[in-house]
Amino acid sequence: MKSLKENFHKTHVLIIGSGIIGKFNALELSELGFQITIIDPAEHKNSSNAALGLLMGHMYQKRKGRSWALRKLSIELWPKWVEFLKEFNNELKIAKPLIQLTTNEEKFRKLEKFINENKDQGLKFLEDDSLPIKNINKAFQTKNIKGMISFKDGRINAVSLLKTLDTYLKNKKVSFLEEKIIKIRKSKKQWIAESKTKKEIKSDVIILCNSLNTNDLIDNLSHRVKLKPVLGQAIEVGINDKEVDLLSLPKQFNINGKNIIPISKNKLIIGSTDEYHTKPEKDIFKKLTNFIDKKPTWLEKGHITKQWSGIRSRPDGEPSPIMKNLEDGLIICTGFYKNGILLAPACSKWVANEIKNYLY
Numbered sequence: 001m002k003s004l005k006e007n008f009h010k011t012h013v014l015i016i017g018s019g020i021i022g023k024f025n026a027l028e029l030s031e032l033g034f035q036i037t038i039i040d041p042a043e044h045k046n047s048s049n050a051a052l053g054l055l056m057g058h059m060y061q062k063r064k065g066r067s068w069a070l071r072k073l074s075i076e077l078w079p080k081w082v083e084f085l086k087e088f089n090n091e092l093k094i095a096k097p098l099i100q101l102t103t104n105e106e107k108f109r110k111l112e113k114f115i116n117e118n119k120d121q122g123l124k125f126l127e128d129d130s131l132p133i134k135n136i137n138k139a140f141q142t143k144n145i146k147g148m149i150s151f152k153d154g155r156i157n158a159v160s161l162l163k164t165l166d167t168y169l170k171n172k173k174v175s176f177l178e179e180k181i182i183k184i185r186k187s188k189k190q191w192i193a194e195s196k197t198k199k200e201i202k203s204d205v206i207i208l209c210n211s212l213n214t215n216d217l218i219d220n221l222s223h224r225v226k227l228k229p230v231l232g233q234a235i236e237v238g239i240n241d242k243e244v245d246l247l248s249l250p251k252q253f254n255i256n257g258k259n260i261i262p263i264s265k266n267k268l269i270i271g272s273t274d275e276y277h278t279k280p281e282k283d284i285f286k287k288l289t290n291f292i293d294k295k296p297t298w299l300e301k302g303h304i305t306k307q308w309s310g311i312r313s314r315p316d317g318e319p320s321p322i323m324k325n326l327e328d329g330l331i332i333c334t335g336f337y338k339n340g341i342l343l344a345p346a347c348s349k350w351v352a353n354e355i356k357n358y359l360y
C-alpha cells in the first residue's frame with residue numbers, strides 16, 4: 001500500500017494569499033508531501049510584513065475556549081518550527097522574555113491574580129527592585145509602572161521569518177505566481193481559479209488566505225463572512241540624548257497597550273495593538289507615544305525615522321480567526337486581525353487536518 005505522503009503528492013493545493021497565513025500553510029502542507037502553488041499579486045505589501053512579531057501566548061489571560069486552544073498549540077509548535085527553519089536561516093530565533101506593564105492599579109491587580117493562578121507557566125510578577133523595572137523607571141522617569149514577565153513568550157522578527165519561509169518554499173520547489181485571483185469555481189471534482197490576466201489554475205483544494213478580500217472569491221458560491229478592516233501602525237523613533245541608552249531596556253515590552261522594541265542605543269519601535277480606523281493618522285507620533293502620563297524629554301523630543309502600517313481583517317460577529325471548511329476542497333483561513341504571526345502554526349495544522357479528513 002502506498003504511504004499517505006505518496007498519495008498527498010498527487011494532490012494539488014492552491015493557496016490564495018501569501019501573507020504569514022498563506023506561507024505557513026504552504027510550509028505545513030509541503031512537509032506533508034502535498035503539491036503546492038501560492039498566488040499573490042503583492043506578497044510584500046501585506047499586514048504580515050508590518051507585524052512586530054510578538055508572540056503573546058502564555059501571558060494571554062483567557063484560559064479557555066478556542067482562542068486559548070489555538071494559542072496553546074501555537075506556543076508549543078513555535079520552538080519546533082524555529083528549530084526546523086534554522087536550516088534555512090540559522091539566525092532565526094524567538095527573542096525572550098516578553099514583559100507586560102501597566103500604570104493602572106486595577107489592571108495590575110488582575111495581572112497579579114492571573115500570575116498567582118498560573119505559576120507553572122513561566123510567568124512572574126516584576127518586583128519594583130527588579131532590573132527591568134528599575135531600568136524602565138529610570139528611562140521613562142516613572143515610579144508607578146508594574147507588571148509581569150513571561151519567560152516563555154517573546155518575539156520573532158516577522159520580516160526575517162517571511163524571508164526564511166520564502167527560502168524554504170523555493171527549496172521545496174513550491175510554485176509561486178504573482179497574480180491576483182478574481183474568481184474561483186468548481187468543475188466536476190476540480191477547483192478552477194481564474195487570475196486577473198485570465199490564467200486558469202486547476203487544483204484539488206483551495207485555501208483562501210487572502211484576508212479582507214475573502215468575500216470577493218466566495219460571494220458567487222453563496223458563502224459569506226463578515227470582515228472589517230482594522231489598521232495596525234508602527235513607528236521607529238530616533239532620539240538624541242546621550243544620557244539615555246535604549247538598549248538598557250528589556251528587548252520587548254508592552255506598556256499600557258503599546259508594544260515597544262528597542263533596536264539600538266537611540267532607536268526604538270512602537271506599535272499599536274488595536275485601531276478602529278483604516279487610514280494612518282496625522283498625529284501618529286503623539287498617539288503612539290502616549291502610553292505614560294508624562295513623557296520623558298528624550299521621547300517628547302524624539303522624531304519618527306520610519307513609519308509603516310498594515311490593514312488586517314477583523315471578523316464581525318464571530319471570533320477571530322475564521323477557519324471554515326466551506327465545501328469539499330474549499331477552506332478559508334482568514335480574519336487574523338491580531339496575532340496572525342502567533343497563531344499561524346496552530347491554524348495551519350487545523351487546515352492540514354481538514355484536508356486530510358476530506359481526502360481520506
Ligand SMILES: Cc1cc2nc3c(=O)[nH]c(=O)nc-3n(C[C@H](O)[C@H](O)[C@H](O)COP(=O)(O)OP(=O)(O)OC[C@H]3O[C@@H](n4cnc5c(N)ncnc54)[C@H](O)[C@@H]3O)c2cc1C
Pocket residue numbers: 016017018019020021022039040041042043044045046047048049050051052053054055179180181182209210211213231232233234271272308309310311312334335336337338339340341342343
Ligand atoms: C503594525 C502591525 C503590528 C502587528 N504586530 C503583530 C505581532 O506583534 N504579533 C502578531 O502575531 N501579529 C501582529 N500583527 C498582526 C499580523 O500581522 C496579522 O494578523 C497577519 O499578518 C495576518 O496575516 P494574513 O496572512 O492573514 O494577511 P496578510 O498578511 O494581509 O496577507 C494577505 C495576502 O492576501 C493577498 N491577496 C488578497 N487578495 C488576493 C487575491 N484575490 N488573489 C491573490 N492574493 C490576494 C494580499 O496581497 C496579501 O499579501 C500586526 C499587524 C500590524 C499591521
